[in-house]
Amino acid sequence: MNATIEKFGWPGTLLCSFDHWVVLARPAQPTLGSLVLAARSQATAFSDLPPGAHAELATVTKAIEIALRQAVDYAQINYLMLMMADREVHFHVVPRYDGQRDWNGRSFPDAGWPKVPDLGAAIPLAGDELAALVDWLKGFFVAQG
Template sequence: MNATIAKFGHPATLIREYAHWVVLLRPAQPTLGSLVLAAKSDATGFGALPPEAHAELATITADIESVLTAAVGYDRINYLMLMMVDPHVHFHVIPRYDGTRERGGIDLPDRGWPKPPDLGSAIPLDDRQIADWTAWLKEVWPA
């Protein structure tokens, strides 16, 4: 695993591992169910990934959208490839909704709706919450 994956809390945040990618719970949640989809490669450019990694995205994005539809009931979904601080290929996956969602006593309004997500208002999760929310999403993830 590369340093970007480690920075986002792997292995504690790991929800699902694929051949070329990992899906992680985003440790700071701008909206309920926010994830990080990270390439396992050391590539720092999207085009530098092998064709098989690109092809695998079709399965992974279908899984993500199915799980987050059931778990969060989002209205839109944003895949943000920012890579300004963390150089390895990764997306921030932000489910978007009008209003607020709640999990474990934490209210998570989409403060940016309907404009770009407000990543600065993300709520950091503690270790217990990370374990709980990761388990919650693993339970509904396709086999």
């Protein structure tokens, strides 16, 4: 795995794996269910990914959207390709909603709604709480087969 994938907690945050991509729970949650969709390659430019990685995005994004719809009933979803500090190709996947979602005794408001997501307002999760989020979200991917 590349450095970006490892930085976002792989293998502990792994929700689902594909030939060219991994889906990880994002340790800092700007909204409940925020993910990292990361290419497994060392590419640092989207255009440098192999054709199979681009083709597989249709399958991967469908799986993400089904899982997050069930998990948090989002109103919109944002795929943010920022790649400033973490150079390998990846997206921050942020489910968007008006108000908040509650999970595990905590509230997760969408502080930026209805404008751009407020990544600075992310709720950091670690340890047992992050592991519980991974287990919870993983169930929505496993349910798809």
